[in-house]
Amino acid sequence: MGAADRRGTRLPGARLVADHRARPGGGAGRAFGRAHQPRHRRGAHVTARLLEVADLSILYDGRPVVQDVSFAIAPGEVLALVGESGSGKTTTAMAVLGLLPPNGRIARGAVRLDGTDIARWPERRLAALRGARLSLIPQDPVTSLNPVRSVGAQVAEVLRIHGERDGPGLRARVLELLERVGLEPAALRAGQYPHELSGGMRQRVLIAIAVALRPALIVADEPTSALDVTVQRRILDLLDELRRQDGTAVLLVTHDLGVAADRADRIVVLRDGRIQEAGPVRQVLAAPRSAYARQLLRDAPSLTTHRHRPAASGGDLAVQVRGLVQDFPGRDGAPFRAVDGVGFAVRQGTTHALVGESGSGKTTTARCVAGFLRPTAGEVLVGDTDVTALRGEALRHFRRQVQLVYQNPYASLDPRQTVARIVEEPLLNFEPVAKAERLRRVAAMTERVGLPGELLARHPRALSGGQRQRVAIARALILQPRVLVLDEAVSALDVTVQAQILALLEELQRGLGLTYLFVSHDLAVVRLIADTVTVMLAGRVEEAGPVEQVFQAPRSDYARELIEAIPGRAAPQTLESVP
Known part of the structure; x- marks a missing residue:
């Protein structure tokens, strides 16, 4: 709209x-x-x-x-x-x-x-x-x-x-x-x-x-x-x-x-x-x-039953989460447990999805992986780095390795800055280089995510939703991170723009060897983009495994309910037969 x-x-x-x-x-x-x-x-x-x-x-x-x-x-x-x-x-x-x-x-x-x-x-x-x-x-x-x-x-x-x-x-x-x-x-x-x-x-x-x-x-x-x-x-x-x-x-x-x-x-x-x-x-x-x-x-992801890419086996483990617990203060002073014993592993160059309803703990888990929350208990490894042990300057520099792309491209970009300045800002914060080199990198990255050069001088209000999300992705990638955390990164987009951003993410993953932690409540999208999935309910893992296995033969009642709720079951055909 x-x-x-x-x-x-x-x-x-x-x-x-x-x-x-x-x-x-x-x-x-x-x-x-x-x-x-x-x-x-x-x-x-x-x-x-x-x-x-x-x-x-x-x-x-x-x-x-x-x-x-x-x-x-x-x-x-x-x-x-x-x-x-x-x-x-x-x-x-x-x-x-x-x-x-x-x-x-x-x-x-x-x-x-x-x-x-x-x-x-x-x-x-x-x-x-x-x-x-x-x-x-x-x-x-x-x-x-x-x-x-x-x-x-x-x-x-x-x-x-x-x-x-x-x-x-x-x-x-x-x-x-x-x-x-x-x-x-x-x-x-x-x-x-x-x-x-x-x-x-x-x-x-x-x-x-x-x-x-x-x-x-x-x-x-x-x-x-x-x-x-x-x-x-x-x-x-x-x-x-x-x-x-x-x-x-x-x-x-x-x-x-x-x-x-x-x-x-x-x-x-x-x-x-x-x-x-x-x-x-x-x-x-x-x-x-x-x-x-x-x-x-x-x-339309809900009308598509086949995956656009072959399942990836990946290489070394890029992310390991073990026994993760995250408590928050409750209203009555007693702690509220948002994440309770969550564990999973993500191989380099693959996409792992965290799915579940609102309040399931998936975003809290992702923020622990990115180092924005210090968990109450458990272990988070990104490569060989124990994220939970990092403090101060070491934690700040770690964030070069893991970058976030947020849900709402309308709220996650500074409306006062130009596109060039938004994409350039992480370089100013983490990697002081000459202005000419910064501008070269910004131009190269915005081109990589499919943004025309003439948009660099514009402000976010002059861009469409899909263009804004491309800016957010360019900003996240400018520091050449190893892991990208995508928190409902396509849920605010129309279906056609969503398909374009998903295709872009797959191209970037293949070209740059990126690892994705994909947070979503949209199982139709997860079915298309993810290699492995963890289904969460009330802070705990309900089911986990390869996407094909979980979607085709869910073991838990909750995972089955989520999958059966994907719209489009009354459609007379699937995408494969659409010319």
Whole structure:
């Protein structure tokens, strides 16, 4: 989603789905009755149209961002809008809700709800629809919920706006909604604040708000992109269940073709604001007509079952972790054990993955390997160096051998520095050389990671997400480290950009003999890039071994659950048959 797409949407979730103070009996209420809509069955032929978007074109500051987009959604149906950031999918969805940012406007076209064109309705009339007929599940539960109001108060807001009075009846309805989305014990959850809940639990709160008034259509804008794979499956299962119960239609905005394959009835593929492909999901995935749709299929890790490279046997051990324990102070003063007896070994020139849900201890383990945390117990060897024994200047110089590439390329680069300065900075800190030599090395490294020379004078804000991550990789490699720790290094990227960065990492590994410690919750990516894997749960090793062995015949129930949660199982084919 581009910057223009995001403008105007980062508001509390309750406001997004319930920012409407319609008068009882107002025009919007009369225009749209609350008659029960027929329930849709996947694969059935449906002619009724709940929503019709016809020849929609949208401008931002006079610049076209969506052009001639048309589709329709039947009651109870799921339609997926798929595409990269900047494709126009979120802008299209926000236009349906009447939530375009101030610099955006509908230039032409129609948005018909139950046959009535609402595209140019004034805000007062549109506001009356939100929550009652149209609802939104936004992407980020962290920024979409009000941090200073309890969960129960935020769910109650949408009910109160629509006429529910304070009292036992309102509280009972709030608890019923929380129970319905699986937030139990509901009385406890109602009194908690967003920061006291996990990411999956916060997303359930947003779903409770969205379904409170049983709307006819829910717009789900990347509702699981920030969640672990198992939590993602539970949230999508919940949406399916609620849809079946209420006959609600869903407009699903996603960049994940695997999610679309599993959950949608039909799909619309967008690129640069235009439709590239549209039709039933199985038809589009089995025989994509457009080159862009075929590229998306080839790049989607969840739809790819084969490895892009042969398994590497490697040479000497580059990293050895033995009996690693990491404690942190707990709330009550008692220590909290984040890592408990973890051990693994990584051979030089290979990739070892640490996988698990949030809180499994994988990032803590990686930071111990990189020397950024001193473990409570255990041993970490990088080559022949005992990292746990290093102090002061010796530890600082050790960090030349192990470099980190962080998850978010938008936050890990200094916005005040140029690309050249960002890549050059480690040389200034560790290896004082003449300016001409520094500039030569910077130019050579940025070229090695596929960045054009003209970008060296630019700042991060002028780069795409993929270009920023290439800058981060160049900065990490400028000191010629032996080991690269990649902490969710591709999880914030669109599928096509992600594929490009993964291909770059493999090329760099072959060319430079690098060893990777790859931290990820995305098992589809791990299946493609890693040679060996350690599956972690609650700080402990659940399973470990070669990737093929673990994925094809997992021994532990938890590893099996993670693997089965990889989206894309409903796809009619795998990547190998896509031309």
